[in-house]
Amino acid sequence: MLQDLQAQFLGSTIGGLVAGSIYALIALGYTMVYGVLRLINFAHSEIFMIGTVTSLFILITLAGGGSITLGVFGMIAVLLLIIIASAAVSGGAAVLLEQVAYRPLRKKGATRLAALISAIGASLFLQEAFGLKIISWITGKSGRVQQNAPRFIPHEELFHIGNGVVRTDHVFVVVGAVIMMVGLDQLVSRTRIGRGIRATAQDPEAAVLMGVSIDRIVRITFLLGGAMAGVAAALYIMEYENTDYRIGFLLGIKAFTAAVLGGIGNLRGALLGGIVLGLVENWSSIFFGSQWKDVTAFVVLVLVLMFRPTGILGESLQRARA
């Protein structure tokens, strides 16, 4: 047992940070939408899936059936290209989703439950649309099977931390995720748009009286959350190099868990929740085996919520520092 811990701890920590960074980026979308609308956007996992398909499409086009070999600057350029493209497409898809699935209900004053059902419907619709048709248009293969992306960043050892190996791709994922999170956090706490988002989260009626356009703020919230899922998708494709039409399902549940764990509606909570979840999962595997990953994750969630019902950080978007 101790021997296992000694042999696997550092490696598991690195793996946990990589998985956790991706959870955290996806969790941002859940958290922001909840903060502003008090709505869990269950179609967010499909927004992530759309991002992975976008990245896949660009990489397949670049490779043209072969492989991609690049210098350091080329790698960073291609990575930036797929991040920007996926963020744009995912952000756009999220805005469209809000327009089609949520806005009409909100305008009619429907219950939150109706919006939830609408979200589940949108999620299934997107999954099936991609599984049946869209993926096969893009790749020419059946949309029901796993799609593979070519490698453009080597998965080679960069340096050691004790017996844990840090690879190039690990560094790209963690650094990329952290830059994005800090950027979003600054945007929400320092800009006019951010102030509008915080005001709407705090008190929609008062915000309207102060001249904030709710519809615009909601649209921007979906755009930002979707774009973050797009960034996560690009990093995911770079790291794991495959996707399929159901890819969002498990990751979506994990990211949602991370958001609740950190405190739903709290941006920094999403970051913390994602990292904690990734680490706990990987550390628990050392003792119980990998099949207990998901069980452990949810046990930790329940334990945290028993003692801190609002999650680890608990404060919401509305009370973020002005």
Place this chain on the structure above:
Amino acid sequence: MRFGRVFAVAAAASLALAGCAGGSTSGGGDSSTLKIGFMGDLTGENSGIVIPPRNGAKLAIDEYNKTNPATKLELKEYDSQGKPEQATSLIATAVGQDKITALIGPAFSGESKAIGGQLEQNKIPSVSPSATNAGLSANGWKYWHRVVASDASQGPAIANFLVTAKSPKKAYVISDDQEYSVGLADNFEKTLKEKNVPTERDKFAKDASDYSSTVQKVKAANPDIILFGGYYAQGGRLLKQLRDSQVTATFATGDGSLDAQLISGAGAAAAEKAVVGCPCNIPDAGSTDEFSTKYKAAFNVDPAIYSSEGYDAATAIINAVKAGNTTSEKINEALKTIDFKGASKQIKFKENGEPSTDAINVYQVTGGVLKNLGVSTEAKLNG
């Protein structure tokens, strides 16, 4: 009311179709043609592994009919979509209306389990080219046969092959959480324990995509061989992540991963030298042996998974008919004594319908394609 009309039209149409199927002669055709059924998923999501054995069976029957025998055979296809409930209604039609004499199939284990009893009651002999569930032969069915080895012989054969080829000091068994995967992994582990190879084991969820915790465990254990129970999607992802983390141990798996998608999922470099065992015998692409040549001439594609087994299942029935047996019962009697060299292996049945040779073939990824190395007891690994 409207429903009633639709129903009437449908009933009339089905009667008309039945009339067509039965031909113009009443009483199920003349005595010199016997109907042989083929049942399996011909148009559903797994049709990719049922069409090849269907083609093999069709090839054997067409060849036989060309020799102008006294008793001709007619192949009737029943598309069960691989669904047990579909198979039960189709077999009723096949036996009651079409009066089939024998059945090739069903292709899958679930449907075989579902209709075994009906075949038994109606005394229709069946030979499956591809159903591998180990429990099928434990039902005491007298009319059921198969030409492939069961899942119970696959696991031990693959594990034994690797122990012989690699003399491992340590082994690692991995699977996802699906029924087939765990069953195969259990068999791997049992065999390795019997051979006194220290074995560790890990399992992950089938929908997971990050196997880093499993990879860490394997790295810490530092095994010489890794045996994976599961299908190619998970197998490909696992193999990629193992190789990316500098795990160089020999990777082996079973028939669920015998597909080109194992190689595309892992990446050609990572998949190189991976070993896949299967109770099926697939000729290499571009082989020029007699069966491959005939098959390619007939269908314009290379033989695929279970092609040769389909051919052999049909040949077993043909040989029984050749010996002058034209009733279901007599054919079943003849199947008990059959012994010939088929396209896949020597075909001979045990008392319980299992093939007497439970040969498992070993395939290895060589230059980005799966190459057939031959039977596991004789095959030699290339590095």
